[in-house]
Amino acid sequence: MTTRIVLATRNVKKLDELRRIVVKRGLGDIEVLGLSDVDDFPEAPETGQTFEENALAKAHDAAKATGLPCVADDSGLSIDALNGMPGVLSARWAGEHGDDTANLELVLRQLTDVPDDRRTAAFVCAAALAVPDGPEVVVRGEWRGHISRQPSGTNGFGYDPIFVPEGQTRSSAELDPSEKDSVSHRGLALRALVPHLRELAERNQST
Known part of the structure; x- marks a missing residue:
């Protein structure tokens, strides 16, 4: 029996990432749907002060609306020289979401005068799983690196072209998807959900 879960996003690249992780972890009996695969419902604005609050709120909204187990993530870039910003404001840092x-x-521009050794940063992702009338779980992944002075690469999205992971000379946008899945903040967080997804699928099989 196939277990259907919803990833509360319309971002095709995020969907592809979770689907790849599900397959690689032997969870072929789980079907991952996106928001475009379910009926529309009002999506609450992201008003949480932490990634975890936003991820859990999105997962709960989607689970309540669809009646299916839902995964949601909230992620962003935390720059040390900017006191952890843009953080939860990453998607709308310049004003328009x-x-x-x-x-x-x-x-x-904000980092123009910041020397290279102080351009450290981390991509952060909180991922939440909410089950209708059931348990919830929130996990976190962090990916350390530094901010380059010029964007490079065309893979990924967001701040990927200016984020160079620790131990790399290439930006996140220059890594291929399989490389990125194994080390990225979102990959780390989503993989931390795998045991809970496996338990969900096993419970569904036994009912």
């Missing part, structure tokens, strides 16, 4: 180019360019 989802304007990746404007957000990236603003960060680079």
Whole structure:
């Protein structure tokens, strides 16, 4: 019996990432749906002060609306020289939600005078699983690195072109998907959910 779960996003790359992780971890009996695969419902704005609060709120909203187990994530870039910002404001740092180019360019301008050894940062992801009338779990993944002075690469999205992971000379946007899955903040967080997804699938099989 197939267990259907919803990933509360319309971002195709996020969907592909979770689907790859599910397959690699031997969870072929789980079907991952996106928001475009279910009926529309009102999506609450992200008003939490932490990634965890936002992820859990999104997962609960989707689970309540669809009646299916739902996974949601909230992620962003935390820059040490900017006191952890843009943080939960990452997607709207330049003012308009989802304007990746404007957000990236603003960060680079804000770091213009910051020397290379102080351009450290981390991508952070909180991922939540909410089950209708059931348990919830929230996990966190962090991916350390530094901010480059110029964007490079076309893979990924958001701040990927200016984030160079520790131990790498390439930006996150220059890594291929399989490389990124194994080390990224989102990959770490989503893999931490795998045992809970496996338990969910096993419980579904036994009912």
